[in-house]
Amino acid sequence: MIKKLPAKWDETWDVVIVGSGFAGLAAAAEAAGKGAKVVVLEKMPTYGGNSIINGGVYAAWDSKYHYRQKLNLGDDSPRQHVEDTLKGGDFYNIPELVQIMADGAADALNWMIDEGGARVRETVTRAGGHTAYRTHSAVAGVGREYTEALRKIAEKRGAKTALNSEVTWIWRKDADPKSPVLGVQVKRGRRTLNIKAAKALILASGGFSRDIKMRMAHNPRLVPAFGCTNQPGATGEMIRFAQAIGADTLQMNFIQLYPFAEPETSILDTPAVYPFNGPGYGIVYVNKLGKRFVNELERRDVCAFAQINLGANMKPTWSIFNRAMVLKMGGSYEEVDAGLKKGRFIQADSIREMAGKLGIPADALVKTIEDHNRYIEQGKDPDFNKSITKVMIPLVEGPFYSVAQWPAVHHCMGGVRISPTAQVIDVFGAVIPKLYAAGEVAGGVHGSNRLGSNAIPDAVSFGRVAGTNAARERA
Amino acid sequence: MKKRYFLLFLLPAFLAVFFTLPGDRADGAAQKAGVSCSSCHADLKAVVSKTHPPVTGNNLAACLQCHAPDMGGEAKKNPFSVRIHTGHIPPKGSLDCLTCHTWTPGRSFGLIGVKGSWGAPTGEDMDLLKEIYGTLAKEEFTARLHADKGVACASCHGKALPKPDDTVENARCLTCHGPLEKLAKKTEPKDFPDRNPHKSHLGEIACTVCHKAHGPSKVYCLDCHTKFQMKIPGQAK
Numbered sequence: 240m241i242k243k244l245p246a247k248w249d250e251t252w253d254v255v256i257v258g259s260g261f262a263g264l265a266a267a268a269e270a271a272g273k274g275a276k277v278v279v280l281e282k283m284p285t286y287g288g289n290s291i292i293n294g295g296v297y298a299a300w301d302s303k304y305h306y307r308q309k310l311n312l313g314d315d316s317p318r319q320h321v322e323d324t325l326k327g328g329d330f331y332n333i334p335e336l337v338q339i340m341a342d343g344a345a346d347a348l349n350w351m352i353d354e355g356g357a358r359v360r361e362t363v364t365r366a367g368g369h370t371a372y373r374t375h376s377a378v379a380g381v382g383r384e385y386t387e388a389l390r391k392i393a394e395k396r397g398a399k400t401a402l403n404s405e406v407t408w409i410w411r412k413d414a415d416p417k418s419p420v421l422g423v424q425v426k427r428g429r430r431t432l433n434i435k436a437a438k439a440l441i442l443a444s445g446g447f448s449r450d451i452k453m454r455m456a457h458n459p460r461l462v463p464a465f466g467c468t469n470q471p472g473a474t475g476e477m478i479r480f481a482q483a484i485g486a487d488t489l490q491m492n493f494i495q496l497y498p499f500a501e502p503e504t505s506i507l508d509t510p511a512v513y514p515f516n517g518p519g520y521g522i523v524y525v526n527k528l529g530k531r532f533v534n535e536l537e538r539r540d541v542c543a544f545a546q547i548n549l550g551a552n553m554k555p556t557w558s559i560f561n562r563a564m565v566l567k568m569g570g571s572y573e574e575v576d577a578g579l580k581k582g583r584f585i586q587a588d589s590i591r592e593m594a595g596k597l598g599i600p601a602d603a604l605v606k607t608i609e610d611h612n613r614y615i616e617q618g619k620d621p622d623f624n625k626s627i628t629k630v631m632i633p634l635v636e637g638p639f640y641s642v643a644q645w646p647a648v649h650h651c652m653g654g655v656r657i658s659p660t661a662q663v664i665d666v667f668g669a670v671i672p673k674l675y676a677a678g679e680v681a682g683g684v685h686g687s688n689r690l691g692s693n694a695i696p697d698a699v700s701f702g703r704v705a706g707t708n709a710a711r712e713r714a
Numbered sequence: 715m716k717k718r719y720f721l722l723f724l725l726p727a728f729l730a731v732f733f734t735l736p737g738d739r740a741d742g743a744a745q746k747a748g749v750s751c752s753s754c755h756a757d758l759k760a761v762v763s764k765t766h767p768p769v770t771g772n773n774l775a776a777c778l779q780c781h782a783p784d785m786g787g788e789a790k791k792n793p794f795s796v797r798i799h800t801g802h803i804p805p806k807g808s809l810d811c812l813t814c815h816t817w818t819p820g821r822s823f824g825l826i827g828v829k830g831s832w833g834a835p836t837g838e839d840m841d842l843l844k845e846i847y848g849t850l851a852k853e854e855f856t857a858r859l860h861a862d863k864g865v866a867c868a869s870c871h872g873k874a875l876p877k878p879d880d881t882v883e884n885a886r887c888l889t890c891h892g893p894l895e896k897l898a899k900k901t902e903p904k905d906f907p908d909r910n911p912h913k914s915h916l917g918e919i920a921c922t923v924c925h926k927a928h929g930p931s932k933v934y935c936l937d938c939h940t941k942f943q944m945k946i947p948g949q950a951k
């Protein structure tokens with residue numbers, strides 16, 4: 240495939256960013272803040288990618304509010320965050336990259352709060368794979384809380400966003416390893432145009448969970464029958480273009496299932512975040528037989544495959560919780576009421592009644608919950624060896640709630656290879672001049688399995704690194 | 715300079731009937747001869763409404779004495795340009811653009827029997843205009859729904875000739891359909907108030923994400939929320 244460089248450029252910007260999610264907007268804000276002329280290209284007619292629809296949970300060891308400390312929820316540190324992330328990723332992660340995420344997390348959160356007006360709820364939760372109460376919840380209940388904050392900062396600093404602008408090729412001068420990236424080809428409406436990136440190009444184009452071909456090329460068991468939580472634009476063309484100009488990729492087979500998506504449409508709606516936020520406060524997962532099937536504090540891959548391995552006709556499973564847990568786990572009563580009306584949450588005054596409503600054996604469910612209550616009391620879970628903490632709440636007092644759940648393809652841990660400066664590395668191990676990547680399009684931060692609530696700090700922290708460094712390049 | 719030319723060209727262009735362009739794309743013999751309204755409408759009085767003041771003359775120049783082309787580019791209802799175009803192009807009529815217009819590609823564009831040229835559209839420009847005007851024929855499309863209510867091209871597009879990838883900004887739509895809060899209130903579902911397309915969880919999105927004027931409109935929500943029951947005016951039949 241020989242493509243001739245464009246004879247002329249239709250537009251010229253200092254920094255061109257592909258993708259308008261957390262990573263792209265954070266990069267835009269930082270680059271524009273350094274005085275660069277910045278454009279964000281987004282192929283969809285709306286901005287925000289997976290970021291704006293995300294669950295809004297954000298892992299950081301601290302924030303300006305210090306909720307963990309104030310609520311007496313134990314210790315934490317960036318180092319502990321790094322260790323959890325490495326362990327959760329089976330140590331496939333590149334430690335230097337993990338460090339940047341953990342170190343940047345609290346600062347990035349405060350930045351979005353102070354400069355962008357983002358708001359977080361007054362609690363922190365302990366989510367699967369994390370050993371500390373460090374997961375913050377957005378007031379909006381979705382990632383829009385942060386995308387709006389980042390957009391505000393970026394726009395204030397002069398960055399522009401162009402929607403309906405699909406990048407269809409990356410222009411690199413030639414095949415010489417020292418040759419720089421020059422710009423991109425863009426399809427905008429009926430027109431194809433070429434846009435020059437005088438200082439640098441930043442790939443912030445997200446993951447490829449919706450790209451069945453790419454997904455199956457690396458992980459054949461993720462057949463089309465699996466639903467997907469992502470927005471329709473989460474496809475892998477930018478990774479292909481990057482590969483075509485020499486970029487290296489890594490760990491493309493590590494693709495995560497979200498264990499608790501809405502079973503029929505695979506949407507990750509607000510109720511679907513509850514099962515993820517609940518384990519630190521004693522939420523219980525049960526199957527159609529009324530039995531637990533996993534340690535609820537387990538990582539996502541374990542929780543997902545524990546369901547898939549239940550066998551045929553075992554879809555869905557449920558999370559059971561009660562009213563006393565709602566606020567602590569970052570939820571709200573308004574959300575619960577809205578979910579009840581939609582039939583997403585089911586309410587009952589007793590566990591027996593709940594079993595009836597779910598159509599599962601009542602005796603079994605009652606026994607499961609009573610056993611689990613006793614485990615909390617005794618501080619020991621002989622069934623699944625869950626580490627019990629003293630803030631976990633036994634399911635004694637109603638009303639009780641349940642939400643149906645099932646795994647769906649969710650997150651790509653792999654992607655293009657980057658350096659700690661967010662520069663893209665080529666297949667020979669050298670930096671590709673003037674090419675950066677940040678967020679889900681880049682691989683190596685999360686290893687084999689991303690811990691929930693780590694993607695936002697990853698995307699924002701690396702977006703900031705990429706934007707800052709890109710603006711420093713020579714035009 | 716070129717842009718100004720276009721600007722001049724556009725508004726009278728709404729007077730044009732662009733339906734089928736002849737192959738040679740140049741002034742034809744018929745034009746030189748001039749076409750009067752009365753060659754089809756023996757009695758012009760019968761065409762206009764009862765309350766219409768008497769018409770003197772038998773061609774477009776007569777109309778233009780009172781009906782100025784919409785030069786303002788503001789949003790307004792029932793302008794002459796829409797009424798005359800929709801009356802003459804499919805499905806109601808079947809006239810060719812050059813039945814009423816004069817055109818020398820890249821050089822001039824005007825109205826038969828009316829002095830002056832309003833611009834210099836190229837063949838490409840004309841192809842686009844022809845295509846766009848063609849969508850007026852599709853009665854389910856939003857452009858036609860607007861035209862039927864007398865909302866002219868310039869009401870949405872303003873003064874300048876739209877470029878191929880142009881769009882209409884929300885503020886423009888909201889001059890008639892707004893304010894947004896009121897619109898959102900109108901479309902709030904009774905059962906699930908948060909499933910309101912005009913109060914999306916995607917923030918303040920462009921109207922044109924769903925509402926397409928010159929093509930079928932489509933509820934964007936349904937791309938992900940496959941189980942929602944939602945309809946939109948202007949959707950494909």
Ligand SMILES: Cc1cc2nc3c(=O)[nH]c(=O)nc-3n(C[C@H](O)[C@H](O)[C@H](O)COP(=O)(O)OP(=O)(O)OC[C@H]3O[C@@H](n4cnc5c(N)ncnc54)[C@H](O)[C@@H]3O)c2cc1C
Nearest residue numbers: 258260262288289290294295296406445472678679694695
């Ligand atoms: C439903 C859901 C819930 C989630 N919840 C959480 C959570 O609560 N906490 C957490 O930490 N993580 C969560 N995640 C993961 C996290 O949201 C994503 O990993 C993160 O949003 C990725 O950000 P990004 O900026 O890298 O990419 P995105 O936000 O996906 O942005 C990439 C953008 O690039 C655009 N693009 C792609 N290709 C092109 C192209 N060729 N030309 C132009 N534009 C292009 C896409 O359309 C997209 O808008 C969730 C993910 C999903 C799907």
